[in-house]
Every structure is written in structure tokens, then in C-alpha cells.
Amino acid sequence: MITQAIELPVTAVSSICLFVLSQAVAMTAVAQPSEPLLDDAALEPIRVEAERIANLQPAASYPAIATALRYDPQVDLQSRGLAEGQADVTVRGGLFENTGFTLGAAAILDPQTGHYAVEIPVDPAMLSAPRVLTGMDHALRAFNASVATIDYGFAQIATGGSVIVGLGSDDLRYASARVGQAADWANGGRFGLTASASGSAGDGSLPNGDHDFKRFSAHAQYATAHSETNAIIGYQDKFFGWPGAYTGFASLPETDHIKQGLLLLDHRRDHGQGWWQLGASYRWLKDDYDFDRRTTESGTPGSFDHKTRSVTLGLAGEQRAGGLDWHFAAQLAADELVYSTDLTNGHFNSRSYLSFSLAPGHAWQLDNGNTLALRAGLRADLSNRDEDALMPLFSASLEMPSG
Secondary structure, X not given: OOOOOOOOXXXXXXXHHXXXXXXXXXXXXXXXXXXXXXXXXXXXXXXXXXXXXXXXXXXXOXXXXXXXXXXXXXXXXXXXXXXXXXXXXXXXXXXXXXXXXXXXXXEOOOOOOOOOOOOOOOOHHHEOOOEEEOHHHHHHHOOOOOOEEEEEOEOOOOOEEEEEEEEEOOOEEEEEEEEEEEEEOHHHOEEEEEEXXXXXXXXXXXXXXXXXXXXXXXXXXXXXXXXXXXEEEEEEEEEEEEEOOOOOOOOOEEEEEEEEEEEEXXXXXXXXXXXXXXXXXXXXXXEXXXXXXXXXXXXXXXXXXXXXXXXXXXXXXXXXEOOEEEEEEEEEEEEEEEEEOOXXXXXXXXXXXXXXXXEEEEEEEOOOOOEEEEEEEEEEEEEOOOOOEEEEEEEEEEXXXXX
């Protein structure tokens, strides 16, 4: 993007500072109070809360899931070119592909490769702010991730919309439009529907750094006082070029072109003794990578072309019984390498997983205002590609009130 800065001479800046200082001194002299100031003990403490996510509007494209993760202090985002083009997500303290994603109760899989884990073709305005689950919360909900889970909920649909249009240098142009409608239904329910369309293209800040993105998504929601059902459908078509994107050799004008679809259904129920949530997802992704765009494929499939698909069914919840809070979760997942031009010599072209976790816990309020919480339980993991495992779970935490 092109920006313009206004510079002032040093003498002008000095004059401005002297003027402001003299005015401040004069106002202090006039505004002397007739009574002594209050002591510190009489001042009420002020607590300030703010979002930890900044700059939700990128400069080089329309907002994507990766946009909200760029400045999250718990997340490392390794981008290739613009973050919305392709990025690998790592929670601090972990390694590549040690981080999972969930939308509601369902895990979102990136089968066979970790480079497209953050490719979720949904307008981020349809989702809640991400929560980074670590420790026991991650151990209960994790799927195919050993360090952390980035968990998204669903935004409440409201009547209204937005239109964003951007122009910039290097022939950059992008636009995003979203419209939503919500209405009250019988029995105290509320139904909402929102749709979004976005597009972005540009030549990039260096040769062979161009991109061309398109995304379409829709979100339907039915909510009552104690339950909420969400359905999301999304599709995106993304092409981007960046020299040395994956190889690290800037002499290679690499490109990556992915097409992806997502279907998701989620239902949550809250009751007096806890809550439960059930979700399902279907995801397919087709990618066409070329390490040198100067080569031609003559209309036939070249190298590094793949198509994958995955399905998941997830359950999560909490139930208070017998003086304990019972935390539970389960995931059933399967994925398949539909076809590949290169991954043809192995047998690991499909896999299925099943996991259960249960951890009762209790929290005690201490006399000093702190909270001591203990949780312990078991997790079982079953797979057709590895040995089954049963693992113990335990956590102890001491929460101190802020302020």
C-alpha cells in the first residue's frame, strides 16, 4: 500500500513543543485546586480489558483466518509472501504441525500435509475470536496435535453487513462484501443467515509475487436461550506466486494453486448442570504446486498435484455430578489421499482415528481469594495406522484474581 508521511523542520517542531509546554504550565497555574488532592487510598482501581488481536484488516488482501493470528502473542505465523496466501501456524513452544484447529466441536483436518492447516474457507467475521488451548484443555480436545489447539466458536448473526474495497501499489485490488439477516422465530428462538464474498488480486511487491484469491462462504444459525445450531459452507480458489516460497531458493519462481471446500454442522446445548456440543465437518482440498512456473505442463497433470478429503465427528462437554465437574471429549476422523502425481509408492494414503477422553475435576476457593483446581482422567487413542494407546491425564492449577 502507498502511504505518505508529512515531515516538519526541526525548528518548527521545537517551536511547537515550547508552545505546548508553556500552555501546560499556564493551565496548571490557573487550575490549582482550593482543597488538597485526594490521597492514593481514595482512588478506585480501574481494570482495562482489550482484545489481544490487533490489525484485523490486512493491507494486501481481504481478511482470512491467518489475519487474526498474525499478532496473537501465543502464535507464531510463518508466512510465505503475504500471510493470507500461505502460512504455517505454530504455537510458541511447539514445532511445525504440532497445532490443531477446531470449529465448534469438530476438528478441521489437513490430511497428508501441514501446509494448509490454516486454510479454512470461512469469512473470519462468522467466527469468534480464537482461543489457544494448551495443557489439560488441549489434552482433552486435541486431535493430531501435540502442543496446542486453536479453537473457534461461532459469531452471533445480526442484521446488517459491510463492504470493504482496497486499492494499492503493484496493481493491488481487493473487495469483500458481507450481508446478514436475523429474525425472531416462535418459541423464543432466533434465526440468522449471513453470506460473504471476497476477492483479491495483485502483481506483488517483487517479480513473480502475484496472487489471485476468491472466497465464498455462508453461515446459518438458529439459537434459543439454551441451545445453538450452526451450519457453515465455504469455498475458496487461491493462486499465489512467491520466489523461493517452499524451497528457500529465491531463483525459483514457485507457485501454489489450491481449491478447497468445507461443510460444517454444529449443535450446542447448555443446561443447569453443564453443557455438551456435537459437530461434524467435511473438507476437501486440491493443490497444484510448481517449483518453477516457467515450465509448461502441456495440458497434462504435472508434478506435485494432490487432492485430499477428510471427515470428522466431534463431541465435547462438561457435566456436574457427584460434586465433580466431568470433562469429556471424543473425535472420530478419517482422511484419504484421493489422488497424487508423486505420492504413489507408499500405503499411507488413508487413515482413521478415534479418541475418547474423560477427566473429572474439582475447584476450591481459598481464603486468600485464589482458586485451586485439580483434574485427572484418561485418554484413549485408536488408529488403523498405529498402535492403540491409553494415557493418563492430570493437571493442577492455581488461579489468582487480577487487580
